Amino acid sequence: MKLRSVKYLTGEGIKNIWANRLMSIASVGVLVACMVLIGLAILISLNVNKAMGTLEQQNVIMAYFNDLNSVLYGNASDSYVPETSSDATSSDEDADESSSSNKSSSNKSSSNKSSSGKSSSDSDEVKKPTDIPDDAYLIHNEKEALALCKKLEKLDNVLSVEYISSEKGLESIKEGLLDGKDQYFTFLDGEYGNPLSGAAKITLKDMGKFKETLKAIQNVKGVDSVQSQSDLADTINAIKNGIGIAGVWIIAILLIISLVIVSNTIRVTMYNRKLEISIMKAVGATNSFIRLPFVIEGIAIGVISAAVSMGILYFCYRVAIEAIREALGMMEIIGFSSVALPIFGVFIAIGALSGIVGSVIMISKYLKKEGSEFTAI
Amino acid sequence: MSKTYKTGTHALNDVNIRINPGEFVFVVGASGAGKSTFMKLIVREEKANTGSLIVNGFDLMKIKNKEVPHLRRTMGIVFQDFRLIPTMSVFDNVAFAMHVVGADRRRIRRDVSAVLSMVGLGNKARSMPSQLSGGEQQRVGLARALVNRPTLIIADEPTGNVDPNLSYEIVSKLTEINKQGTTVLMVTHDHNLVRDFQHRVIMLEEGRIVADNAAGGGNI
Ligand SMILES: Nc1ncnc2c1ncn2[C@@H]1O[C@H](COP(=O)(O)OP(=O)(O)OP(=O)(O)O)[C@@H](O)[C@H]1O
Numbered sequence A: 001m002k003l004r005s006v007k008y009l010t011g012e013g014i015k016n017i018w019a020n021r022l023m024s025i026a027s028v029g030v031l032v033a034c035m036v037l038i039g040l041a042i043l044i045s046l047n048v049n050k051a052m053g054t055l056e057q058q059n060v061i062m063a064y065f066n067d068l069n070s071v072l073y074g075n076a077s078d079s080y081v082p083e084t085s086s087d088a089t090s091s092d093e094d095a096d097e098s099s100s101s102n103k104s105s106s107n108k109s110s111s112n113k114s115s116s117g118k119s120s121s122d123s124d125e126v127k128k129p130t131d132i133p134d135d136a137y138l139i140h141n142e143k144e145a146l147a148l149c150k151k152l153e154k155l156d157n158v159l160s161v162e163y164i165s166s167e168k169g170l171e172s173i174k175e176g177l178l179d180g181k182d183q184y185f186t187f188l189d190g191e192y193g194n195p196l197s198g199a200a201k202i203t204l205k206d207m208g209k210f211k212e213t214l215k216a217i218q219n220v221k222g223v224d225s226v227q228s229q230s231d232l233a234d235t236i237n238a239i240k241n242g243i244g245i246a247g248v249w250i251i252a253i254l255l256i257i258s259l260v261i262v263s264n265t266i267r268v269t270m271y272n273r274k275l276e277i278s279i280m281k282a283v284g285a286t287n288s289f290i291r292l293p294f295v296i297e298g299i300a301i302g303v304i305s306a307a308v309s310m311g312i313l314y315f316c317y318r319v320a321i322e323a324i325r326e327a328l329g330m331m332e333i334i335g336f337s338s339v340a341l342p343i344f345g346v347f348i349a350i351g352a353l354s355g356i357v358g359s360v361i362m363i364s365k366y367l368k369k370e371g372s373e374f375t376a377i
Numbered sequence B: 001m002s003k004t005y006k007t008g009t010h011a012l013n014d015v016n017i018r019i020n021p022g023e024f025v026f027v028v029g030a031s032g033a034g035k036s037t038f039m040k041l042i043v044r045e046e047k048a049n050t051g052s053l054i055v056n057g058f059d060l061m062k063i064k065n066k067e068v069p070h071l072r073r074t075m076g077i078v079f080q081d082f083r084l085i086p087t088m089s090v091f092d093n094v095a096f097a098m099h100v101v102g103a104d105r106r107r108i109r110r111d112v113s114a115v116l117s118m119v120g121l122g123n124k125a126r127s128m129p130s131q132l133s134g135g136e137q138q139r140v141g142l143a144r145a146l147v148n149r150p151t152l153i154i155a156d157e158p159t160g161n162v163d164p165n166l167s168y169e170i171v172s173k174l175t176e177i178n179k180q181g182t183t184v185l186m187v188t189h190d191h192n193l194v195r196d197f198q199h200r201v202i203m204l205e206e207g208r209i210v211a212d213n214a215a216g217g218g219n220i
């Protein structure tokens, strides 16, 4: 098609909107309503997802190591210390006898290490001293603990692993729970020593695979017990899925409404223009020539609606943010400007798509008609 | 060729005719004889069921839908009911036919003015169709059919809606155009026109050609 034809037809399409202005305004109104609702649905789901993300970050798995403390203070499940059970009982006795401090217990563990190192395999120690052998059930020192952390990091779906030594664990408990009342808990530093096991703080990539990952972590040798809030993970997953499904449905339904509205407007224009269409056909206009003004009309309605919707959405979002801040206090909310462009893109796509599809569906009905059939419509 | 509508009406039966370039042909016959059907087959508004039909070099039995616009650009169609767009001026109504075929503005201005003066409406270019008489409106229709310089004019009862004096005007114009080489095919019920303008006459009756008088005249 020639450029001047396209220009001419674009003008005709815009004229159609004006000639049919009441209908055009009505359909822009409905389209705007649909788009604003779609925009709000997107913004709400983005914000909920973000909130869920923050919650997820806090939903960590604590994997406690099967180290000396866990043996001493009875955390260890028997099956995890089969090979070193004799060592464990002996060290248990040692601990009872000498009422060991932190230092002595670490001494103990280092002596334990040398014995278990011998018992497991010499070649392993020669090759990679920092590595722990696969069958090492007991973690003796920080080196081994860090090696175990490395091992955990390599598991599927694990995002990060942070090593929490028993000392660090104690610190955080004191900070978090005791809040300056540590004079009551001096015994922890004193004769009985720090009872905590070393641990790894693990965050996951995908909360959907929470249960599987938990199991995998549990099965790693050297891990004694695992602590997590799996119900929280379940809730987060349920909310995310729910929001996703609801969002898809809302958008699908509103898209269909938009399509119907635009097609109907185009249908009315076409009805008003049936005389012109019949003449165009009679003087030899191609189908694409006849179609173009209507497609342009549809697209223009869509784009105008998209622009108006953006303004309204911005206003609505600001009001909503104010209200939420008032009700719930400060909250992390996604800024409008950071998502404005993609949302505008979605609006333009919705508008243009319903314009194109609506006009093509409608015009195909008319293009089949010939001469006198138009006057019979 | 033959045409049977979906309703089962045999509108045309074994019509066999040749119309040469440059001819002026009146198509006459009683109501329901199949005159309009004959014209519709030529402009490809309807398809013939059997036989063959060749118009301006296009084989209408084989033509693709995409080629139909090109067929129609070789002909100008005049309607009984004028079919002028009421919201457009006389000038724009004629120019519309040129926009459709992608003509540029300068040519449109030049050719529309020329064709309007030719049909005697040079001074009415800015009028709206509703401000014109029936005869004038049909001359606008004629100008629109002519503006793209077709080789064939198809007119189904172009004088059906104008008063008898004005009918003469219109057929005179068509005759003038015919003299310049354009083939004209016109359906009419008006015996006076057929008698007074000496052109070839084809008479249809119940879908068949019952007379084909190359000399024309009033003996029908
Ligand atoms: N679209 C159609 N569908 C079914 N039958 C039709 C159609 N158009 C015409 N007919 C029938 O075909 C026959 C011929 O009709 P046509 O319109 O060709 O007659 P005509 O000679 O033009 O008549 P008139 O002088 O009244 O205009 C008639 O019996 C008519 O009822």
Ligand SMILES: [Mg+2]
Binding pocket: B035, B036, B037, B156
């Ligand atoms: Mg007829």
